[in-house]
Amino acid sequence: SQTIHQWPATLVQPVGSPLSLECTVEGTSNPNLYWYRQAAGRGLQLLFYSVGIGQISSEVPQNLSASRPQDRQFILSSKKLLLSDSGFYLCACGGTGVQPQHFGDGTRLSIL
Amino acid sequence: KQEVTQIPAALSVPEGENLVLNCSFTDSAIYNLQWFRQDPGKGLTSLLLIQSSQREQTSGRLNASLDKSSGRSTLYIAASQPGDSATYLCAVNRDDKIIFGKGTRLHILP
Numbered sequence: 001s002q003t004i005h006q007w008p009a010t011l012v013q014p015v016g017s018p019l020s021l022e023c024t025v026e027g028t029s030n031p032n033l034y035w036y037r038q039a040a041g042r043g044l045q046l047l048f049y050s051v052g053i054g055q056i057s058s059e060v061p062q063n064l065s066a067s068r069p070q071d072r073q074f075i076l077s078s079k080k081l082l083l084s085d086s087g088f089y090l091c092a093c094g095g096t097g098v099q100p101q102h103f104g105d106g107t108r109l110s111i112l
Numbered sequence: 113k114q115e116v117t118q119i120p121a122a123l124s125v126p127e128g129e130n131l132v133l134n135c136s137f138t139d140s141a142i143y144n145l146q147w148f149r150q151d152p153g154k155g156l157t158s159l160l161l162i163q164s165s166q167r168e169q170t171s172g173r174l175n176a177s178l179d180k181s182s183g184r185s186t187l188y189i190a191a192s193q194p195g196d197s198a199t200y201l202c203a204v205n206r207d208d209k210i211i212f213g214k215g216t217r218l219h220i221l222p
Contacts, residue, residue, distance in 0.1 A: 032208055043214035044156075044201065051208055059209070090155055095210050100146055100158035101203070108153070 002027040006091050006104035014112050019064075019078040021107050023091030026072070031093040033074040034101075035066055038088040050074060086111045114139045116204055118213035126221045127194060133187040133216045135202035140180050142204045147176050147187050150199045150215070159200075160187070192220045 003026040013019060025031055032051050036044040046059045048066035056066050063082060067075045074091060088106050095101025115138045125131050135145070144163050148156040160169045160176040162185070168177040175188040185202055201215040 034210065036212075044203075044212040046209065046211060049208060049210075057208075088153075092156075092210075095146060095158075095161075095203075096143065096205055096208050098144075098161070098163065100161045101148075101156075101210060102158065103148075103155035105155045106153075 002031070002093060002099075002102045004091055004093060004102055004104035006089075006107055008107060009105065010108045010110075012110045012112060013081055015083055016080050019076070019081050019085070019109070021076040021089055021091075021109075023074045023076075023104055024072055025074075025093050028072070028093065030071060032096050033068065034092040034095075035074065035076050036090045036092065038090060038106075039086070044090065048076070081111050083111050085109065114142075114204060114206065114209075114211045116202060116211050116213035118200075118202060118216050120216060121214065122217040122219070124219040124221060125192060127192060129192050130188065130190050131192055131218075133189070133200050133202075133218070135185040135187070135213055137183045137185075137204045137211075139204075139206065140183050142180065142206050144205050145176075145178055145185050146203045146205070146210075147174075147185075148201045148203065150201060152199075156201065189218075194220045194222045196220050 034049045035047045050068045090106045091104040146161045147159045162178040173190040199215040203212040
């Protein structure tokens with residue numbers, strides 16, 4: 001079965017600092033990969049998804065970017081964090097066929 | 113643009129009762145619909161996945177139905193238990209995009 005690793009679990013960063021969150025997947029090949037953000041009191045907002053290496057689709061214009069350098073690696077980045085970037089970031093894979101979508105444990109990002 | 117709505121936003125019921133959570137979506141051209149459970153501060157756990165050609169799926173005390181033409185799904189929980197307390201989210205998939213509702217926060221009273 002698929003396993004998704006996300007790190008770190010918690011991160012506190014100052015405004016204007018860079019960001020790099022990494023997600024790796026085990027137990028599957030060529031998965032669809034997703035980054036979501038869940039802000040307090042709000043639902044899951046789809047940020048980026050990828051159907052293959054180097055293929056990134058952005059859903060929401062913002063100062064975040066994503067990259068997929070390897071088949072089972074998905075990275076969320078920012079050059080300069082904003083206060084509004086605070087939230088719970090979740091990486092997920094699959095869910096587009098007969099298999100359910102699987103999620104990592106998430107990274108709680110606080111911007112000071 | 114696909115929009116997913118979940119009603120109610122929050123629900124409290126006594127232990128042992130049966131309950132229904134609702135999910136509606138605006139674009140009926142979906143590949144599948146999933147129900148998830150999220151415990152506070154945790155990731156999501158998939159509960160049930162219904163393909164667009166299916167009408168329902170069952171797992172233990174959970175039953176999810178799908179009426180694609182009307183853009184509705186329900187999650188039925190039988191004989192609720194305090195351990196069922198969590199946020200329940202539905203999500204629809206089309207063209208590799210999976211869009212979530214805001215969830216229903218369920219509290220089962222012991």
